[in-house]
Amino acid sequence: MRKTLEKIFQSPSIGGILLFICVLISLGIANSFLGSSFDRLLNYPLGFETPKIHLKYSVALWINDGLMAIFFLLVGLEIKREVLNGGLSTPRQASLPILCAIGGAIVPALIYLIINKDNVTSSGWGIPMATDIAFALAILAMLGNKVPLSLKILLSALAIVDDLIAILVIAIFYSTELHTMYLAYAGGILLLLFIFNKIGICSLAFYLIPSLFIWYFVHHSGIHATIAGVLTAMTIPAKAKKSDGSPLLRLEHVLVNPVNFIIVPIFALANTNIRFEASMLDGLISPLGIGIILGLCLGKPLGIFLISKLAIRLNIAQLPADANWKHIIGVGALAGVGFTMAIFISLLSFTDHQFIAEAKFSILIASLLSGIIGYILLNRSKIN
Numbered sequence: 001m002r003k004t005l006e007k008i009f010q011s012p013s014i015g016g017i018l019l020f021i022c023v024l025i026s027l028g029i030a031n032s033f034l035g036s037s038f039d040r041l042l043n044y045p046l047g048f049e050t051p052k053i054h055l056k057y058s059v060a061l062w063i064n065d066g067l068m069a070i071f072f073l074l075v076g077l078e079i080k081r082e083v084l085n086g087g088l089s090t091p092r093q094a095s096l097p098i099l100c101a102i103g104g105a106i107v108p109a110l111i112y113l114i115i116n117k118d119n120v121t122s123s124g125w126g127i128p129m130a131t132d133i134a135f136a137l138a139i140l141a142m143l144g145n146k147v148p149l150s151l152k153i154l155l156s157a158l159a160i161v162d163d164l165i166a167i168l169v170i171a172i173f174y175s176t177e178l179h180t181m182y183l184a185y186a187g188g189i190l191l192l193l194f195i196f197n198k199i200g201i202c203s204l205a206f207y208l209i210p211s212l213f214i215w216y217f218v219h220h221s222g223i224h225a226t227i228a229g230v231l232t233a234m235t236i237p238a239k240a241k242k243s244d245g246s247p248l249l250r251l252e253h254v255l256v257n258p259v260n261f262i263i264v265p266i267f268a269l270a271n272t273n274i275r276f277e278a279s280m281l282d283g284l285i286s287p288l289g290i291g292i293i294l295g296l297c298l299g300k301p302l303g304i305f306l307i308s309k310l311a312i313r314l315n316i317a318q319l320p321a322d323a324n325w326k327h328i329i330g331v332g333a334l335a336g337v338g339f340t341m342a343i344f345i346s347l348l349s350f351t352d353h354q355f356i357a358e359a360k361f362s363i364l365i366a367s368l369l370s371g372i373i374g375y376i377l378l379n380r381s382k383i384n
Contacts (some may be wrong), residue, residue: 015260016138019339022268023364033147042270055216063270064347067263069215069229074259075163076233077252082160084238096308096317097157103307104158104335105129105165108299112291121288124349126173127359128295129167130341132367133159136334139371140378147327147378150320155331158304166341167230174348175223186217193235202237224348229244229362264340271343274360283358284365292359296342296366297373301332322383330377336370338363 029038042063047056051197057065079088088094108128136159140152189210196206211232219225238248274280283289308328311317319328346359 014138015146015264016135016141018261018265019132019135019138019268022265023272026269026272027274027276030275032062035273035275038273042273054220055177056363060270063266064344065219065225065351066215068267068344069226070255071259071263071267072167072229073211073233074229074252074255075160075167076230077236077255079160079164079230079249080233080236080238081252082157083246086157088157088161092317094157096311096320098155098161098335099307099311099317100158100304100332100335101161101165102287103188104300104332105162105231105284106162107303110293110294111299115291116287117189117288121291121350121355124288124291124346124355124359126166126169126345127342127349127363128292128299128338128366129162129169130338130345131159131162131300131335132337132339132341135165135337135339135367135371136374138373139334139337143375143378146383147330147381148320148322148383150323151327151331154320154323155334158331162335163341166209166345167227168347170224170348174345178222179220182221183223186214186231189214189217189230190235193232193251197235197237200237200241202241202244202359204236204247204251207232207236208251223300229381232350243269267340267344271347272360272364274357274364276361280339280358280361284362286358288355288358292342292362293366293369296336296338296363297333300336300370301329304332304335305329325379326377326381331373333370333377336374337372339367342367 029035042060043058045056045058046062049056071291081248082088083094088097109125112128113122114123116124133156136155137152140147140155193207193210211228214232215228218228236248236251238246240246242251276334305325305328308317309325312319319325342359342363346356346363350356350359
């Protein structure tokens with residue numbers, strides 16, 4: 001039984017499958033007699049407050065700002081590892097996924113902005129920029145040896161750079177009015193963590209306990225609290241001075257299963273509880289819906305294909321081993337599976353609940369279409 005469970009949890013597709021199940025459960029709850037009770041649960045206040053400390057928030061906010069900060073901590077660790085030692089560690093290795101991520105972010109955002117020009121929903125331009133690595137890699141894993149291993153490396157690196165772009169977009173464009181005092185407190189603690197790194201402190205407690213205070217101050221500064229996770233990740237030492245291994249790799253190993261099998265599924269349960277209404281179908285053909293669907297389904301593969309074509313023609317990069325242009329288009333389509341980060345940005349983009357519901361529904365449709373299109377294209381492509 002233990003070996004079976006280990007095999008299941010080590011499967012590259014299990015995270016995406018679990019996420020899909022949670023989406024279905026959340027949709028089922030929202031459209032049943034349990035929908036109102038579930039909404040009340042998500043809005044239930046948890047925590048405490050004093051005249052000087054405010055830590056009482058709804059369950060939904062603890063999920064979206066608290067648990068997702070841990071998700072972003074893992075993303076930050078993955079980015080740092082790839083830059084130091086992985087697929088982004090040399091200019092030649094990094095050029096194609098970085099350029100693909102940039103093209104796959106800019107083109108969808110432009111498509112959305114063009115369609116939503118002079119519209120109240122224009123603030124959602126960041127929604128179609130993101131790729132959901134769990135879903136995309138799960139679909140790629142289902143293809144087995146029908147696709148070259150190099151494509152998995154490309155898609156993983158692309159999605160990691162994509163996450164970095166999304167993090168920068170959230171920090172710069174989706175943060176509220178800045179409170180410099182709280183920002184200064186967070187900056188002071190962050191500087192202390194960098195000093196810990198510089199003098200060779202490898203105990204994770206010296207980084208994780210202060211990171212709780214960084215989260216609190218960042219949350220109150222006006223910058224979205226999840227950025228605290230990425231900032232903390234940048235300070236974690238990558239080199240080991242003891243036999244117990246790299247602190248970065250140890251923390252990544254500790255976080256990967258809780259994030260993939262607990263935090264992201266909880267996020268999906270809390271944020272895809274969409275109550276279907278007839279008006280939502282109209283939302284799919286509104287500028288908001290069309291912008292998201294075309295941005296993810298068309299903009300992603302188009303941006304990735306065009307910029308990779310240009311980079312290879314200019315000899316800046318080269319095609320992945322055993323791959324061809326059909327594979328690149330297929331990977332571009334899979335990158336259109338936006339889900340987790342796209343829904344997260346939609347929550348930051350709008351305050352109108354109708355717009356949020358329409359955005360979530362459009363993201364679900366676009367991600368489903370992108371996944372199907374990507375699977376078909378890659379399944380029909382031959383390895384060189």
